[in-house]
Amino acid sequence: MQKLYIFLLVFCQMCFLKIADVGADFSLEEEVTAMKSQMSVMQGKIDVLERKVYSQEDKIIEQQTQKHAYERRIQELESQSTQQPQAPVAPSMPSRVPGTKWIPDIGAVADVVLTVDHAKTDDEGGNRISLRELELVLGSNVDPYSRLDATVSFSDSEEPSLEEAYLTRFGLPLETTARIGKFLPKVGKVLGVHRDSLDTVDEPLVITKFFGAEGMSKSGFDLTKMVNIPWPITHQLTFGVLEGGNGEDGTAFGTARKRPTLYAHLKNYFDMSDRTGLEVGFSPMFGSKDEGANLDVRVLGVDATLVHHLSANQDLKFQAEAFNLDRKKTIDDEGNSLGGNFWGTYGLVDFRFHPQWATGFRYDYVEPVDNPADNPKSMDMGYTGYLAFHQSEFARWRLQYTHTDLSTGKGDDTVYLQGTFAIGEHKHKLQ
Amino acid sequence: MKSIMIKRLPYLFFLGVLFLFSMSPERVMAAEKPLEIVATQALFADLVKQVGQDKVDVRAIASPKFNIHFIQPRPSDVRDVTQADLYVNAGLDLEAWSDPLLEAVGRPQLFRRGERNLDLSSGIRLLKVPDHPVTRAEGDIHLFGNPHFQMNPENARIMVRVISEKLKEIDPVNASYYEENAKVFLGRLDRKIAEWKSLCAHCVGKEIISYHDDIVYFADFLGLKADQELEPKPGIPPTPKHFQFLEDYVKEHQVKAIVLPTYFSRSTAEKLAKRIGAKVATICQNVGEAPGTDDFFSFFDYNFKQISEALQ
Ligand SMILES: [Zn+2]
Numbered sequence: 071m072q073k074l075y076i077f078l079l080v081f082c083q084m085c086f087l088k089i090a091d092v093g094a095d096f097s098l099e100e101e102v103t104a105m106k107s108q109m110s111v112m113q114g115k116i117d118v119l120e121r122k123v124y125s126q127e128d129k130i131i132e133q134q135t136q137k138h139a140y141e142r143r144i145q146e147l148e149s150q151s152t153q154q155p156q157a158p159v160a161p162s163m164p165s166r167v168p169g170t171k172w173i174p175d176i177g178a179v180a181d182v183v184l185t186v187d188h189a190k191t192d193d194e195g196g197n198r199i200s201l202r203e204l205e206l207v208l209g210s211n212v213d214p215y216s217r218l219d220a221t222v223s224f225s226d227s228e229e230p231s232l233e234e235a236y237l238t239r240f241g242l243p244l245e246t247t248a249r250i251g252k253f254l255p256k257v258g259k260v261l262g263v264h265r266d267s268l269d270t271v272d273e274p275l276v277i278t279k280f281f282g283a284e285g286m287s288k289s290g291f292d293l294t295k296m297v298n299i300p301w302p303i304t305h306q307l308t309f310g311v312l313e314g315g316n317g318e319d320g321t322a323f324g325t326a327r328k329r330p331t332l333y334a335h336l337k338n339y340f341d342m343s344d345r346t347g348l349e350v351g352f353s354p355m356f357g358s359k360d361e362g363a364n365l366d367v368r369v370l371g372v373d374a375t376l377v378h379h380l381s382a383n384q385d386l387k388f389q390a391e392a393f394n395l396d397r398k399k400t401i402d403d404e405g406n407s408l409g410g411n412f413w414g415t416y417g418l419v420d421f422r423f424h425p426q427w428a429t430g431f432r433y434d435y436v437e438p439v440d441n442p443a444d445n446p447k448s449m450d451m452g453y454t455g456y457l458a459f460h461q462s463e464f465a466r467w468r469l470q471y472t473h474t475d476l477s478t479g480k481g482d483d484t485v486y487l488q489g490t491f492a493i494g495e496h497k498h499k500l501q
Numbered sequence: 502m503k504s505i506m507i508k509r510l511p512y513l514f515f516l517g518v519l520f521l522f523s524m525s526p527e528r529v530m531a532a533e534k535p536l537e538i539v540a541t542q543a544l545f546a547d548l549v550k551q552v553g554q555d556k557v558d559v560r561a562i563a564s565p566k567f568n569i570h571f572i573q574p575r576p577s578d579v580r581d582v583t584q585a586d587l588y589v590n591a592g593l594d595l596e597a598w599s600d601p602l603l604e605a606v607g608r609p610q611l612f613r614r615g616e617r618n619l620d621l622s623s624g625i626r627l628l629k630v631p632d633h634p635v636t637r638a639e640g641d642i643h644l645f646g647n648p649h650f651q652m653n654p655e656n657a658r659i660m661v662r663v664i665s666e667k668l669k670e671i672d673p674v675n676a677s678y679y680e681e682n683a684k685v686f687l688g689r690l691d692r693k694i695a696e697w698k699s700l701c702a703h704c705v706g707k708e709i710i711s712y713h714d715d716i717v718y719f720a721d722f723l724g725l726k727a728d729q730e731l732e733p734k735p736g737i738p739p740t741p742k743h744f745q746f747l748e749d750y751v752k753e754h755q756v757k758a759i760v761l762p763t764y765f766s767r768s769t770a771e772k773l774a775k776r777i778g779a780k781v782a783t784i785c786q787n788v789g790e791a792p793g794t795d796d797f798f799s800f801f802d803y804n805f806k807q808i809s810e811a812l813q
Contacts, residue, residue: 214609240607245583247607294607296583297521304580309518334518339576344564347575354514368510382567382764425766426738462737463571463641493637497597500574500605 174210174218175495179266181205184487201226203265205233207495215240221264233287242293249310250291256308256335257353258373258391259501261285267498269387269420271470271486275434275452276393276414280369282317288331289313297336304339314357321439322395323357323367331357332365345379359397359409368396383425390417395439412437428458438477446479464492536672539582540589541596542569543788544651545621545660547797549589551686552664556675562602565787568764569595570736574602582606585617586671589664592620593627595648619667624659625650628717640734643714649786653718654694654801661686693798697805698723704812708754710747710779712739712761712770715786723808731759731769739769751777758811760784763791782811 184199202225209219220235236251256262260277265284272278277285292310299305314329316322323331333355340348353371358364373391380386397409414436422428434452438445456470470486538559540546546561553559560581563572582588582602588611590599603611603618610617627646635644650656665683669676705724709716712731720727729750733743750756758780759770767781774781784804785791794800 214612217604238604238607240604241609245608296580302577304576305521306576306579307518307521332514334514336521337576341575341577347577349576356510356514379567383766464637497601500579500601 174208175497177207177492177494177496179203179205179207179264179490179492179496181266182489182491183271186485188483205264205266209495212237244295246293246295248291248293252287252289253292254285254287255290255310255312255333256292256294257333257355258335258351258371258393259375259389260391263498263501266490266492269389269418269428269430269458270432270454270456271468271488272472274391274416274418274432275450275474276391276416276436278319279436279438279450280316280320280322280393280395280412280414282320284317286315286317286320288315290330292333302340304337306337306339308333308335308337310334322355322369324359326358329358331355347377349373349375366398370394383422385420385422387420388418389420391415397439406440408440410439412439426460428460429456430458431455434474445477447475447477450477451475464496466490536586536668537581537584538587538589539578539585541591541599542651543790544797544800545589545591547788547800548657548660549664549668551797552661552679552682553668554678554682556672556678557668563596563787565785565790566764568762569786570597572596572598574598574605578602579605582611583608585611587617587619587667589619589621591648591651592622593645593648594643617671619664621660621663622648622650624663625656628721629714638734640732641736643735647714647717649715650718652716652784652786653722654690654697655722656718657690657797658687661690689798693801697801701805701809701812704808707758707812708756709758709760709808709812710751710756710773711759711784712765715762716760716784719784719804719808723805725808729756731761731765731773744773747773748776751779758782758808760808760811762786780811782807784808 180201181203182199183202184197186197204224206222206224207220208222209217211217217238217240218236219238221233222230223233224230232252234251234253236249236253239248239250242248254262254264260268260273261281265273273283273285290310290312292308294306294308297305297307310333312331312333313327314323314331315325315327323329333353335351335353337349337351342348351371351373353369353373355369355371356365357367357369359367371391371393374389376388378386392413392415395412395414397411399409402408416432416434418430418432420428420430432452432454434454435449437449452472452474454470454472456468458466458468460466466489468486468488468490470488472482472484472486474482474484476482535556535558536553538546538549538553538557540549540559540561542563543561543565546559549557549559562574562578562581563569579602583606588603590596592613600613603613608617609615612618613620627650629643630646631639631644651660661683665679668679672679701723706726708726708728709720710729710731711727714730714732714735716727719725729747731739731743731747733740733746756777756779759774760782761767761770762785763783767783770781773779783791784807785794785800788794788796788800790800791803794803
């Protein structure tokens with residue numbers, strides 16, 4: 071204690087001497103200016119230090135961000151290295167996981183249908199269960215501007231067939247996207263989608279009778295772009311040139327592939343509210359019968375879809391399409407009149423009343439093209455009801471009953487039980 | 502006359518199509534015009550707004566009232582993204598609909614990893630990253646780790662940083678403006694995080710069950726245990742068998758609350774809650790999902806109040 075006291079005393083004395091020393095040489099005023107300048111120098115130093123602290127803080131955050139990114143990369147690599155001995159085959163992760171980037175997205179959709187058919191016709195009908203279709207879907211980016219998609223269809227009753235194979239080229243001038251290859255034309259609401267996106271087991275009658283049993287997938291090219299007409303209505307325009315012909319058993323155009331079909335689709339969409347959207351589309355098509363290439367077969371399609379979200383888990387959808395087919399009238403050797411003006415339409419209501427359950431009804435009407443003169447009626451009509459159960463996002467069951475009244479005077483009652491299952495990459499193209 | 506008109510119809514059609522094609526969307530970058538930004542969900546949109554303020558026009562695609570995993574983008578969304586200067590999303594597989602949407606838009610710079618695609622999962626420490634090859638036997642989603650990372654307010658530090666860096670990059674003229682707004686946000690966030698932690702101090706170590714596996718980051722922040730969900734696997738709807746499993750589970754675990762956002766079935770949660778004697782609490786997944794959750798801070802105020810009361 072005494073030592074400390076002595077130390078303090080000596081220290082104070084020294085300080086005093088020093089100040090007295092300074093006082094002897096400079097006046098008080100000069101002293102203040104000197105201190106002021108010292109302070110400003112120190113202020114500058116503080117500023118510099120402050121800036122350093124800020125930049126260090128930024129660096130720390132940046133490094134933390136980097137650290138997390140590295141941690142993730144390590145996790146990914148670790149999971150890969152643990153995967154490799156167990157899974158020498160292609161990993162099940164999509165192509166965006168590092169290390170698998172050259173493997174395209176692969177998916178498969180199986181469509182199994184049990185049909186109980188009380189046909190009042192002679193040669194058709196009967197009960198059967200069949201793997202109606204197994205679609206193998208492949209797709210990946212080709213380069214930063216384009217993507218290749220292909221769909222191959224297998225079934226237990228038909229030869230494998232190439233349903234689609236086309237290149238999509240993004241980012242063309244005027245913000246246009248192009249497709250080239252074999253694809254489903256963007257006409258209306260049903261022709262442009264795969265079967266597994268339909269609300270019913272089968273396509274509407276107007277689609278099967280006019281265009282083909284599974285719609286029509288054709289080689290050609292098309293261009294799509296948003297049209298800039300101001301808000302609030304959204305317009306999208308597609309224009310395409312396709313090879314001639316129809317889908318399987320379709321009757322709209324001739325069968326010659328060298329007679330091209332031109333088509334366009336103008337989609338108009340309006341958000342009526344947060345929960346309700348209305349879409350109206352127009353689809354003109356110009357094609358030819360085999361005898362001439364003068365684009366004398368004209369189809370005009372109109373479609374309307376209203377979707378209303380009642381709640382997060384309940385949706386109501388109304389969808390209708392109508393097609394008018396106009397073709398020059400001719401009389402064949404047996405005196406039957408071929409061609410003319412025909413109408414076909416369908417209307418569908420779909421109600422998803424539960425996250426997993428949906429039900430709906432479809433009405434069909436179509437005037438058959440090339441109808442023999444002795445047929446008692448000039449139209450086919452159909453009534454369809456269904457109930458769908460979504461077991462999960464990738465497995466769906468559907469029970470459907472369809473009654474048809476055909477132009478031949480015959481009727482048909484069919485019950486379907488359908489299971490649709492998807493594996494691998496399964497993303498629906500946006501409609 | 503009529504027949505000539507009909508003969509010329511295909512050519513008229515051609516001309517009409519050409520005319521419409523020439524009407525290109527204008528996307529001019531005028532100096533005073535705010536940046537057009539589209540975010541996938543409302544919380545991201547709010548974070549962008551906090552940083553960009555008057556210099557950005559931002560909207561969200563998904564309504565907060567719906568499950569973000571299963572949104573169906575509309576043609577108006579395609580149009581908005583087509584005209585956007587920036588697309589903000591969670592990446593991973595939160596928005597499974599994002600790739601088809603971007604393909605419909607067809608602008609390569611907006612695609613995944615494109616310079617105008619801002620993936621907010623970058624820099625986030627992900628939870629539940631699979632450590633083995635996964636199949637859908639384990640559920641539909643969450644292939645890359647749990648994508649519901651916005652539920653931890655700490656992650657907003659990283660997201661806001663990333664947003665401000667991106668805005669500075671595409672709009673360097675206003676760089677200091679974005680920097681300043683981000684600083685203000687982060688300062689406020691620090692204070693709020695302290696407030697939330699103290700409000701929920703009593704929750705630490707307690708266990709909850711959530712409807713979907715969307716609560717892990719929230720639980721991580723509060724020190725809660727959240728190992729079980731009403732869904733047997735992500736995206737797979739609850740089953741009676743799984744209900745039985747959960748009833749047996751809670752016999753050995755103290756579960757005080759079942760939490761879910763507004764768009765899942767509350768009655769399902771209440772049924773289990775009744776059987777196990779727990780409370781049901783709404784924990785929103787997005788800004789604007791419940792009344793009074795209009796921005797990032799009020800959203801978390803709401804959620805922490807809910808959980809604090811449920812675990813009282
Ligand atoms: Zn999820």
